[in-house]
Amino acid sequence: xxxxxxxxxxxxxxxxxxxYRVTGRHEETxxxxxxxxEPVGEPIQTPLPGQFTMxxxxxxxxxxxxxxxxxxxxxxxxAQGAVLxxxxxxxxxxxxxxxxTRPGQVMGLRGPFGVGWGMExxxxxxxxxxxxxxxxxxxxxxxxxALADRGAFGRIAVLIGARTPGDLLFARELDEWRARGVQVxxxxxxxxxxxxxxxxxxxxxxxxxxxxxxxxxxxxCGPEVMMRVTAEALTGLGMRAxxxxxxxxxxxxxxxxWCGHCQLGPLLVCRDGPVVPYARAxxxxxxxxx
Amino acid sequence: xxETDGVTSGVLAGERFFAGVPEPHLAALAATAEPVGVPAGHxxxxxxxxxxxxxxxxSGKVTLDLQVPGRGAVVVESVPAxxxxxxxxxxxxxxxxxxxxxxxxxTAFRFDGAAVRELCDADARLGRDLALRFAQxxxxxxxxxxxxxxxxxxxxxxxR
Numbered sequence: 001x002x003x004x005x006x007x008x009x010x011x012x013x014x015x016x017x018x019x020y021r022v023t024g025r026h027e028e029t030x031x032x033x034x035x036x037x038e039p040v041g042e043p044i045q046t047p048l049p050g051q052f053t054m055x056x057x058x059x060x061x062x063x064x065x066x067x068x069x070x071x072x073x074x075x076x077x078x079a080q081g082a083v084l085x086x087x088x089x090x091x092x093x094x095x096x097x098x099x100x101t102r103p104g105q106v107m108g109l110r111g112p113f114g115v116g117w118g119m120e121x122x123x124x125x126x127x128x129x130x131x132x133x134x135x136x137x138x139x140x141x142x143x144x145x146a147l148a149d150r151g152a153f154g155r156i157a158v159l160i161g162a163r164t165p166g167d168l169l170f171a172r173e174l175d176e177w178r179a180r181g182v183q184v185x186x187x188x189x190x191x192x193x194x195x196x197x198x199x200x201x202x203x204x205x206x207x208x209x210x211x212x213x214x215x216x217x218x219x220x221c222g223p224e225v226m227m228r229v230t231a232e233a234l235t236g237l238g239m240r241a242x243x244x245x246x247x248x249x250x251x252x253x254x255x256x257x258w259c260g261h262c263q264l265g266p267l268l269v270c271r272d273g274p275v276v277p278y279a280r281a282x283x284x285x286x287x288x289x290x
Numbered sequence: 291x292x293e294t295d296g297v298t299s300g301v302l303a304g305e306r307f308f309a310g311v312p313e314p315h316l317a318a319l320a321a322t323a324e325p326v327g328v329p330a331g332h333x334x335x336x337x338x339x340x341x342x343x344x345x346x347x348x349s350g351k352v353t354l355d356l357q358v359p360g361r362g363a364v365v366v367e368s369v370p371a372x373x374x375x376x377x378x379x380x381x382x383x384x385x386x387x388x389x390x391x392x393x394x395x396x397t398a399f400r401f402d403g404a405a406v407r408e409l410c411d412a413d414a415r416l417g418r419d420l421a422l423r424f425a426q427x428x429x430x431x432x433x434x435x436x437x438x439x440x441x442x443x444x445x446x447x448x449x450r
Contacts, residue, residue, distance in 0.1 A: 031445060091446050133443040163443035189438050191365050196393050199353060200367040201434035207306070208370040223442040229433065 014256050017056045017108025018044050020084075022101050028169045032089045032134060033099040034068060037109065043082030044109055046070060048116030049141035050219075050247060050275045054255050055086060056108030057097035063088075064252040064270070065098070066138035066221075067112065068170075084109075087137035087169065113255035114274050117219050117245060119145055126154040126211035128239075130230050132161040132202060132222020136169045138247055138274075139221050147180055154216075157183040157209035161202035161226060164190045183210050202226060206233040213238035219275075221247040228285055231278040241279035248273045248281060265290055297323040297399050305346055305399075307374055307423060315416045322405040327397045334375065334390040341378035341386045342403045347371035350396035354388045363389060367431070371396070374427050379403030 024036030044053065047067045056062045069085035090099040101107060119142065127146055131139045139158075146153045158177065162168050165188055178184050185205045187198035198205060202222075218234050220227045227246045234244050250262035250269040257271030265284045267273060284290055299316035302308045302323075308316060326345075328334075334345065337357060345352075351370040355363040366388065369375050375398070378386050384403070410417030441448075 161443070163441070167443060185370075187368070189441070189443065195365075198351060198368045198370060199365050201438055203430070203434055203437075204368070204370060204373075207372060225437060225440060226442055229437055 014110060015254070017054070017062075017110050018042065019106050020109050022103050022105050022107065023083075024085075025101070025103055028087065028171075029167050031091075031099075032087060032169065034085050034087045034137075035098070035101065036073070037084045037086060037107075039082050040106060044111055046082065047084070047112035047141075049119055049145050050116035050138055051112035051114050052138070052252070052255075052274065053084075053086065053109045053111035053113065054252070055088070055098055056110070057094055057101070058106075058108065060097040061094040062108075062110075062253075063092075063094045063098065064113070064255065066247075068137040068140045069144065070141050087134065087140075089134045111255060113252070113270055115272070117142055117247075117275050122217040122219075123152045124154070124215075126216035127156045128159065128209055128211055128216055128218035128234065129157070130159045130161075130202060130206075130218060130220045130222070130227075130234075132226040132230075133163065133167065134169065135220075135222030135226075135247070136160060137221075139219055140170060140173075142219055143177060143182065147177070147182070150181070155183070155211050156181070157185070157211050159202055159205040159209060159230075160184070160186045161205075161222065162186065162188050164188055165192055165195050165197070185209070201229070203229050203233040206230065206237060216243065218244045219247075220244065220278075224248070224285060228282075231282070235278070241282065242277050244278040245275050246278055246281050247275050297325055302346075302399070305348075306372055307346060307427075311419065315413070315419065318409050318413075318416070319401070319406065322402040322409070323399045325397070326400045328392050328395065330392060330394045332392045332396070334392065335386045337386055337389045339386050341376065341384045344374060344376035344379050344401050344403055344406075345398040346401070347373050347375055348397045348399065350392060350394050352390050352396060353393055354390055356388055363391075367435075368393075371398075374424070376403075377424050377428060380407070380421070380424060 019040035020037040022035050023038045026034045052064045052066050054062045055065045065086045065088050068087040072083040088095050088098045090096040129139050174184050191199045231244045248269050252270040253259045253261040255270045257268040262269040297320045299320045302316045302320050349371050351368050352375050353365045353368045355365050358364045
């Protein structure tokens with residue numbers, strides 16, 4: 001970091017990408033892929049849960065992508081060291097190119113950027129993690145961090161909304177989280193035959209979360225409307241708006257607050273976010289054209 | 291259906307749905323209720339059937355379904371505990387608009403709808419209070435339904 005807090009890559013500038021090799025690729029859903037990345041040389045700084053990187057598909061372009069695992073996956077036997085996982089949904093030319101990379105290929109990373117979830121401020125209380133769709137990607141490090149430091153947190157409730165059961169991310173991990181004492185509730189908009197989970201909007205799960213609203217911190221990520229209604233449901237249960245944090249998504253380009261593409265009112269989301277307390281985000285989320 | 295302990299005003303006072311209800315009203319409502327436990331697969335009601343009860347779910351969840359020709363009973367929503375199941379008992383013609391099934395074991399307090407309507411007729415304050423509480427449940431589910439109509443998780447190309 002520079003004195004201003006801007007991450008400097010080993011190339012000596014925050015704008016120069018660092019080379020990472022794809023060492024693993026897992027297709028989460030029909031359009032979403034998790035890549036395992038290992039540095040070719042010097043790594044970027046270790047991200048905090050909630051931070052993102054700019055992923056560069058050479059010759060195509062650069063996109064902001066959430067970090068979905070920090071460090072190696074002990075269950076996958078991946079290499080030790082500065083390993084990252086990033087989960088990408090193919091929605092445009094660049095993300096399609098990123099999703100299309102295969103083990104052995106090299107891509108560029110800049111970052112990590114933004115402020116994280118602030119795990120240290122959640123210690124000692126209960127934890128609510130509410131994710132919609134691809135929003136589970138930046139929240140997975142929260143769950144993994146809390147499980148790795150289980151005694152520092154009270155009860156943990158993970159609430160997940162997805163379009164269909166086939167759209168669930170990290171489906172293979174959810175039972176493991178349950179087995180380790182996490183309350184995991186999943187709801188879908190469109191059930192399929194044999195689905196025994198919840199059906200409906202994620203807000204219906206909020207009252208089922210086994211946490212004390214008076215001593216809980218909530219982390220939310222998903223479509224903005226989903227976060228807004230979930231935050232309202234949580235504050236309706238008695239949580240303070242300052243204890244509900246959202247991860248906002250805007251058009252991040254530089255990642256360091258220089259270019260202004262991701263401006264949201266007084267916020268530059270890449271630098272001041274993406275994680276923002278609901279108390280600060282709420283007045284901005286209903287302003288048209290903002 | 292199995293039964294557990296009795297329903298008292300004190301027990302109802304601990305339920306979020308009844309938070310703040312005066313004790314005499316709780317006592318009157320408790321007299322119309324009984325605790326029930328049902329196994330997975332139990333059908334609470336069927337679309338078109340007489341709506342004579344409502345339930346305060348205490349554990350488990352219930353799925354709401356609608357019979358669709360060629361598709362059978364299609365689940366449209368689930369209602370997890372703690373929540374209220376059933377409001378058609380409150381409105382004429384007192385017929386269920388959807389069906390309801392327990393996909394897993396459920397415990398609940400079951401209320402006698404006709405008896406509660408009589409209580410509401412006899413005590414306008416209780417009636418207004420209860421109607422507002424059910425209206426809040428309906429408001430929440432209406433909002434959830436409207437948000438689901440946005441299909442927020444769809445692939446951007448599908449939304450065009």
